[in-house]
Amino acid sequence: MLRVKNINTYYGQVHALKNISLHLRAGEIVTLIGANGAGKTTILNSLSGITPPRDGEIQFEGVTVNGFSPDRIVEMGISQVPEGRQVFKDFSVEDNLELGAYLRYRNKEKKSDIRKDIEDVFGLFPQLSGRRRQMAGTLSGGEQQMLAIGRALMAKPKVLLLDEPSMGLAPLVVQEIFKVIVNLRVKRSTAVLLVEQNARAALKIADRGYVLETGKVILEENARDLLENKDVQRAYLGRDKKEIWER
Amino acid sequence: MPNCGCETETMSHQILQYALSGLSTGAIYSLIGIGFAIIYNSTGIINFAQGEFVMLGGMMTYFFLSLLRLPMLAAMCLSILLTTAVGVVFERLAIRPLRNANPLSLVIITIGGSILIRGIAMLQFGKDTHSIPAFSSNEPLVIADATILPQNLWILGITFLIIAANRYFFYHTINGKAMRACSHNRRAASLVGIGVKRMVLISFAISSALGSIAGIITAPLTMTSYDVGIMLGLKGFCAAIIGGMSSGVGTVFGGLLLGIFESLGAGLISSGYKDAIAFIILLLILFIRPQGLFRKAETERV
Ligand SMILES: Nc1ncnc2c1ncn2[C@@H]1O[C@H](COP(=O)(O)OP(=O)(O)OP(=O)(O)O)[C@@H](O)[C@H]1O
Numbered sequence A: 001m002l003r004v005k006n007i008n009t010y011y012g013q014v015h016a017l018k019n020i021s022l023h024l025r026a027g028e029i030v031t032l033i034g035a036n037g038a039g040k041t042t043i044l045n046s047l048s049g050i051t052p053p054r055d056g057e058i059q060f061e062g063v064t065v066n067g068f069s070p071d072r073i074v075e076m077g078i079s080q081v082p083e084g085r086q087v088f089k090d091f092s093v094e095d096n097l098e099l100g101a102y103l104r105y106r107n108k109e110k111k112s113d114i115r116k117d118i119e120d121v122f123g124l125f126p127q128l129s130g131r132r133r134q135m136a137g138t139l140s141g142g143e144q145q146m147l148a149i150g151r152a153l154m155a156k157p158k159v160l161l162l163d164e165p166s167m168g169l170a171p172l173v174v175q176e177i178f179k180v181i182v183n184l185r186v187k188r189s190t191a192v193l194l195v196e197q198n199a200r201a202a203l204k205i206a207d208r209g210y211v212l213e214t215g216k217v218i219l220e221e222n223a224r225d226l227l228e229n230k231d232v233q234r235a236y237l238g239r240d241k242k243e244i245w246e247r
Numbered sequence B: 001m002p003n004c005g006c007e008t009e010t011m012s013h014q015i016l017q018y019a020l021s022g023l024s025t026g027a028i029y030s031l032i033g034i035g036f037a038i039i040y041n042s043t044g045i046i047n048f049a050q051g052e053f054v055m056l057g058g059m060m061t062y063f064f065l066s067l068l069r070l071p072m073l074a075a076m077c078l079s080i081l082l083t084t085a086v087g088v089v090f091e092r093l094a095i096r097p098l099r100n101a102n103p104l105s106l107v108i109i110t111i112g113g114s115i116l117i118r119g120i121a122m123l124q125f126g127k128d129t130h131s132i133p134a135f136s137s138n139e140p141l142v143i144a145d146a147t148i149l150p151q152n153l154w155i156l157g158i159t160f161l162i163i164a165a166n167r168y169f170f171y172h173t174i175n176g177k178a179m180r181a182c183s184h185n186r187r188a189a190s191l192v193g194i195g196v197k198r199m200v201l202i203s204f205a206i207s208s209a210l211g212s213i214a215g216i217i218t219a220p221l222t223m224t225s226y227d228v229g230i231m232l233g234l235k236g237f238c239a240a241i242i243g244g245m246s247s248g249v250g251t252v253f254g255g256l257l258l259g260i261f262e263s264l265g266a267g268l269i270s271s272g273y274k275d276a277i278a279f280i281i282l283l284l285i286l287f288i289r290p291q292g293l294f295r296k297a298e299t300e301r302v
């Protein structure tokens, strides 16, 4: 469904992505793991058209989409939930969701359908539904993350790109958010590309994973195999050490 | 000798009179200033061609009235449409191709654009000063001891309507919300599918339309010529600076404040100071409160 072939992305002189290739099948959850600065965010932004790759190819449902502007990428069906949430702080929760459906308004979709989807998001995240008129900037971190996901879902994406949704959140909230991500696949067969620091949690819900190091893919395997891979455990599943001490 | 109290009474009466006339000038400045603010918020540049849209509104209306003998309303609507078209073409030809240039060169381009538009207007319309008829009678009305021309009421009424419409657009329509979202957080806006280019184009369309309306409604009082855009543009800019570049209430108050101060200064001190007052206020604001009088603690911009 989404196929990335040998892309190279630069920030000025900095060669941030080196010949990255990856793919994502319909309804699949795939995770990208890697240390800080490995290029995870850059991959998502290259897919979203924010930092277009200099060469290589990004194909989505058979269409070559590299070089498309970010809004056209969204229109194609790829939405991103950016690192740090980036909700529209001076807008109400409801306005944020409406803005998520901007292209659907522009394409003259029925308002009642969009309203219904807004209610669906409130169904997904009941915590938001009592806060419709609250300014997004005053929400808690977890609520902002839910809102950012809800906003992305309002575009009815076929592929959802998630950049570190668990960052700075309490374990319980992370659990809730991950549950929603898993349900997306079940209910809407949305494919998910999940970037996570919390590699263990991500690998537990993912089908496959890619391991990234300094702009290169160094490993691609089933999530379960990655969880058991010794090198991966040592480098990215550091939490184990804590368990060892506790023993 | 006049009885005591009399002098202060004429004084306060005069002040009321000046304030009243300042109010409608100020309304014009507000409209122009909002045009500056809208473009600034969507692009980060100061569009110094804004004054030329004001000039085009008045001058085109004059020419449609006197040369084509169109009815008043038709002449006005046509001028607004054409000025908006000029604004859109200006964005397409001068701003969009250079979107990645730094803001300073874009600002210089708007100055160039303004000189070009003014030059064409001069060649096309000549150098004479013109007036267009007032929208209704020219008989002054008396309100609370002060007199006011009906045209002043037209100006205030139309400005009020436009500001209300503007508010409605930015807060209750999806495109208006998208424009605000885009100015608050451009990256997040593009990630939800808001096309930044489209927003910039809309902002030029709205600003040029607002400018032309300001130019039309003020023309019956202040006359119009190919070069009125310079001064009116600067005054509008000043209003927007006082208002902290808000495309709403702040700039409206900025314009009204400026209009009233100007009128009081001209009336009570000397009419020679009229234009100087705007620039003194501008400099004071820039020195003391560069974020504008009406902007709350800086909202986050990304
Ligand atoms: N705007 C930029 N300008 C220059 N270099 C950048 C820019 N953004 C990222 N980089 C560089 O590109 C590389 C990849 O960055 P990226 O943000 O993709 O990493 P990441 O894997 O998302 O890291 P993190 O886990 O910290 O979010 C880093 O070396 C970073 O310094």
Ligand SMILES: [Mg+2]
Residues within 6 Å of the ligand: A040, A041, A042, A083, A163
């Ligand atoms: Mg990152």
